[in-house]
Amino acid sequence: MTDLKSKIRRLYTGNSKRARRFRYGLITFDALTIVYFITTVALPETTTLTVLNTLLGIIIVIDFAARLWISHSPRRELTRIYTLADIAVVFSLLLAPFITGNLAFLRVLRGLRLIHAYHLLRDLRRESLFFRRHEDAILAAVNLFVFIFVTTSIVFVLAFGEAAGLTGYVDALYFTVATLTTTGFGDITMSTPGGKLLSVFIMVVGVALFVQLARAIFQPSKIKHKCPECGLNRHEPDAIHCKHCGEPLKIETEGETQG
Structure with missing residues (x-):
């Protein structure tokens, strides 16, 4: 068992070609799952999607368990925000087959997989010199990207619902971007107090993230x-x-x- 643990640790932390290929495979998997959960949030829950989601949940659990097993500080690993996000995502994926009602809240939880982008950035920091040279700009762009699509998932679930389909998701994305840029076209608005407070939150945080991105792009880069x-x-x-x-x-x- 100790030998197996050492082999797994070398895959996750070693410098061999095999270890680097393995980690690039994990980075690719992380990126693809993030895109997958963004593109399927508005799709109806079919048998095929349920099976695929369950399979992804199992893979995420295996990766999570391996990282936890080889960690020198499992307690610290469990308190990281992307670890907590992954636990919520796994919960949403593996619980879905047993729920026959509204899956809206599970779709919001799956959107938290976007937070795993920060774990992906940590891996890229170690693997890519290009990333380390442009880390501030990339991190600022990821912050904005994560905020936009997590917020879009919340707006979609609260204001449009599963029945709205892809058109409703596009409207939710349109509302989110229009609000955070303070453009305010007014063709899609929130009428409830909770919706108005959400709009204020999107404006305040969105403007701050845009400023952060602009500063990271135009200020002299550092490593x-x-x-x-x-x-x-x-x-x-x-x-x-x-x-x-x-x-x-x-x-x-x-x-x-x-x-």
């Missing part, structure tokens, strides 16, 4: 690399010395000659 002397962890990509304490840095590059 995360902790200075061994003073601990400063943000530096220019071509830095050879820490600007705070002067300590020599060894930032990973793609082969450019540093000045």
Whole structure:
């Protein structure tokens, strides 16, 4: 059992070609499931979708159990937000076959799989130099993307419902984007107090996320690399010395000659 645990840990954390391929496979799976849950939120629950959702739930459970098993701190792993989101997603997937009523709340829970994008970003930070160079802009874009589609799922369930189908989901997406950009066309509005409060929340958070994205795109890019002397962890990509304490840095590059 110890040998098996070591093999699994090497797959998740090792530097071999096999381990890197395995992790890129997990990254691909994470990305595809996020897209899948976005595109199927407005589709009616059929037998095929139920079987596929159950299969995805089992795979997510296996991945989750493996990460938890090899973790040096299982308790800390259990408290991460994307771990809690995955637990909710698995609950929604595996419980659906036993519920015959309205599945709206389960669809909202499945939308939380978007939060797993932050786990995906953590993996990319380790695997991709390109990501580390552009991390601020990518993270800001992911924040906005996650907010838009989680909010769209909530708006779809609350204001349109399963019967509205794909057209209703597009309307929910349209309302969300129009609200968070404060465009306010007024052709789709919330009439209840709860709906109006949701609209206010979308406006406030949406504007903040747009500003964050714009700042990340236009400000000078920096790369995360902790200075061994003073601990400063943000530096220019071509830095050879820490600007705070002067300590020599060894930032990973793609082969450019540093000045």
